[in-house]
Amino acid sequence: MVSHVQPPAPYPHKLIRHPETPINTSPTPWLTSVHATQRRGPYGSASYRGNCSGYLIKDLIRYFDVQRVLDPMTGSGTCNDVCSELGIECVSFDLQQGDDACSVSSYKGLGKFDFVWLHPPYWRQIVYNDDPRCLSNAPSLEAFVERLGDLLDCCSSVLNPDGKIAVLMGNYTQRGRYLPLTYLTMQEAIRRGLWPACTEIIRLQYRNSSSSKTYLSSFIPGVHDTCMVFGSA
Numbered sequence: 001m002v003s004h005v006q007p008p009a010p011y012p013h014k015l016i017r018h019p020e021t022p023i024n025t026s027p028t029p030w031l032t033s034v035h036a037t038q039r040r041g042p043y044g045s046a047s048y049r050g051n052c053s054g055y056l057i058k059d060l061i062r063y064f065d066v067q068r069v070l071d072p073m074t075g076s077g078t079c080n081d082v083c084s085e086l087g088i089e090c091v092s093f094d095l096q097q098g099d100d101a102c103s104v105s106s107y108k109g110l111g112k113f114d115f116v117w118l119h120p121p122y123w124r125q126i127v128y129n130d131d132p133r134c135l136s137n138a139p140s141l142e143a144f145v146e147r148l149g150d151l152l153d154c155c156s157s158v159l160n161p162d163g164k165i166a167v168l169m170g171n172y173t174q175r176g177r178y179l180p181l182t183y184l185t186m187q188e189a190i191r192r193g194l195w196p197a198c199t200e201i202i203r204l205q206y207r208n209s210s211s212s213k214t215y216l217s218s219f220i221p222g223v224h225d226t227c228m229v230f231g232s233a
């Protein structure tokens with residue numbers, strides 16, 4: 001008999017109380033290294049697979065005082081909706097409309113940006129289509145990381161000198177092998193001449209598609225993905 005009812009931990013763990021934070025001059029003092037909003041906000045489409053809440057994007061745009069945004073993997077347009085609400089220009093495209101974010105030709109004539117929001121596929125966790133250019137169709141982990149690097153190079157080429165690139169990435173297990181995609185992303189970004197601009201941000205995932213499933217195996221469920229913000233090294 002398998003039950004969805006989670007046995008209680010021997011200590012309180014469901015209500016996550018945020019640790020105290022030092023007072024500082026941040027325009028978004030609630031933005032810390034843990035982002036936990038249980039609601040997704042009126043941004044993008046909840047039914048688009050792999051979609052995330054818009055609140056983290058909104059906090060980052062306000063923290064970095066951003067004026068012009070690029071979202072080259074826009075999916076259902078969460079980032080674009082956040083920018084519309086904030087009255088900020090956002091240029092967005094997706095392979096679904098035929099534009100490859102890993103090709104320099106897609107960036108011609110777009111001008112410069114001070115913030116790029118990147119929410120790529122977490123390799124094969126969700127396969128979006130059968131287009132070989134899609135990051136979810138990279139034939140190997142190495143090919144995925146290499147293409148991610150090309151994506152970062154393309155975005156760096158349209159970044160203002162103080163601009164930032166935020167990448168939201170998650171880890172998962174595939175056929176028994178844990179894939180630390182966030183660490184590989186960080187490594188590749190540094191290899192391509194970028195450097196972290198602030199702490200990485202752990203984003204807690206509420207109500208994702210696997211949270212209501214039952215598995216007959218034992219594992220430690222991953223309940224977060226990680227946002228890494230880069231500037232030039």
Ligand SMILES: C[S@@+](CC[C@H](N)C(=O)[O-])C[C@H]1O[C@@H](n2cnc3c(N)ncnc32)[C@H](O)[C@@H]1O
Pocket residue numbers: 044045048049050051052072073074075076077078079093094095096099100101102119120121122128133134135136
């Ligand atoms: C995690 S989803 C993004 C979800 C999005 N943040 C939203 O608001 O719905 C990843 C997206 O990357 C797109 N994608 C994958 N490879 C791409 C490529 N080479 N060029 C452009 N878009 C790509 C997919 O089509 C998919 O829409």
